[in-house]
Amino acid sequence: DGWTPLFLAADSGHLEVVKLLLEKGADFTVPTNDGWTPLHVASYKGHLDVIKL
Secondary structure, eight states: OOOOHHHHHHHHTOHHHHHHHHHTTOOTTOOOTTSOOHHHHHHHHTOHHHHTO
16 A cells, blocks of 8 residues: 555654654655555644644
8 A cells, every 4th residue: 555654644744753764764755555655644634743844
């Protein structure tokens, strides 16, 4: 399905985990098999703090 740890953190709104993964080089541009990015899923779930990163 293409869900990476960054996707799971963005989906759940775990801001500190998202920050850590991005600091460690997680690629936020990699889409799932459906074409969604972590930004899409954070937007869909209303996690504005994650989106602002």
